[in-house]
Amino acid sequence: MSDNMFSPRKGKQTTFIYGPEIYEKLVSKDHLLYKINESVDFTFINEECRNLYSENMGRPVTNTPEIMFRSAIVQSLYNYSDREMEYEARYNIMVKWFIGLNLDDSSYDHSALGRFRDLLGEDKWKEIFFRLLKQIESAGYAKGKAYVDATHVIANIAIPGTINLLRQGIKDVMKAIQEIDPDLYEELGGEKIANDDKKVYKLRPEEKESKLVELVKKAREINQKSECIGGKVSEKNKQLKRILYENVEENENKIVKKKMKLQTDS
Numbered sequence: 001m002s003d004n005m006f007s008p009r010k011g012k013q014t015t016f017i018y019g020p021e022i023y024e025k026l027v028s029k030d031h032l033l034y035k036i037n038e039s040v041d042f043t044f045i046n047e048e049c050r051n052l053y054s055e056n057m058g059r060p061v062t063n064t065p066e067i068m069f070r071s072a073i074v075q076s077l078y079n080y081s082d083r084e085m086e087y088e089a090r091y092n093i094m095v096k097w098f099i100g101l102n103l104d105d106s107s108y109d110h111s112a113l114g115r116f117r118d119l120l121g122e123d124k125w126k127e128i129f130f131r132l133l134k135q136i137e138s139a140g141y142a143k144g145k146a147y148v149d150a151t152h153v154i155a156n157i158a159i160p161g162t163i164n165l166l167r168q169g170i171k172d173v174m175k176a177i178q179e180i181d182p183d184l185y186e187e188l189g190g191e192k193i194a195n196d197d198k199k200v201y202k203l204r205p206e207e208k209e210s211k212l213v214e215l216v217k218k219a220r221e222i223n224q225k226s227e228c229i230g231g232k233v234s235e236k237n238k239q240l241k242r243i244l245y246e247n248v249e250e251n252e253n254k255i256v257k258k259k260m261k262l263q264t265d266s
Contacts, residue, residue, distance in 0.1 A: 023097050032141060033098040036073070039139035040132060045069050048128055052119055067108075068116045070099040072129055073136070081205075086110035118164075162247045163208065166215040167196055169240035173222055176232040184229075188222055213255045216248050 027034060049065035074095055075085050088095040090107035101107065117125055174194035178185040185194075203211060219240055226233055248255060 022103055023093075026093050027097050028094070031094050032077070033074070033094050036136055036139070036141055037098055039141070040135040042066050042070065042132070044131075045128060048124070049120060065116070065120075067100050068113065069128060069132060071113060073132060074098065076133070082110040082113045085113060163211055163215060165243050165247060166212075166219055166240075169236075169243045170215065170219055170222060171195070173226065173233065173236040173240050176236045177222075177226055177229070180229060180231070180233060181226075184226065188225065189218070193218060212248075216244065216255050219244055 029035075045066045052065070071085055071089065074080060074088065075082075078088075080088060086107050086109065089099060089101060090096070093103070096103065096105070096107075120128075171194050174185060174188065177188070178194070223237055223241060226237060
């Protein structure tokens with residue numbers, strides 16, 4: 001993973017004029033974000049995300065994970081989408097200070113938020129995120145509201161995670177089918193279906209939902225048309241069915257991601 005993908009874009013070299021000390025004159029100590037910054041320990045985040053970086057390749061952990069999680073906190077408090085968060089990180093002085101950007105930094109691209117969530121994974125992201133939210137609530141600055149507002153942020157990792165699970169499940173079944181019944185393999189879409197690897201983080205929210213529905217329908221079609229084949233195909237089909245059962249449900253005849261239980265007590 002390249003740090004540059006998440007790094008803020010630098011503006012003109014004005015750091016001499018707009019160094020960190022300028023924030024002392026601009027940041028209000030009465031602002032919610034200032035109070036959270038003073039009350040919450042963010043120092044554990046980079047170490048928790050160390051596995052995303054390869055020290056053997058000369059890429060040590062930077063403050064990127066902390067910036068991403070501070071951004072997620074802002075999103076949960078103010079209900080910002082990823083695109084809105086990019087805008088706020090560029091033009092809102094309090095937000096820019098809170099997430100750790102210099103005043104002359106031009107923010108990150110909004111896609112960096114989604115890519116970071118995808119790379120870290122749903123379980124780890126939730127673990128760190130709720131650890132932060134619990135601190136905010138304990139300090140008296142959320143009172144449960146952040147847990148409710150956090151659901152839209154979590155949805156951005158839940159759907160991509162399910163999409164990737166389905167893709168892998170479909171790929172495994174298709175590979176097994178190809179070895180036994182090449183004609184059926186082609187009938188089911190062949191290479192186009194077996195090697196669907198468009199980056200999920202590049203999709204807009206509505207595109208992610210459409211992609212999920214598309215993959216669920218394709219998975220069910222593959223299950224149905226290959227269920228009479230035994231051996232390895234049968235084994236992979238069972239795995240694909242399990243992915244569907246554990247991650248997808250139909251709500252009012254609409255295919256959706258199964259709701260996650262928010263673990264607020266751990």
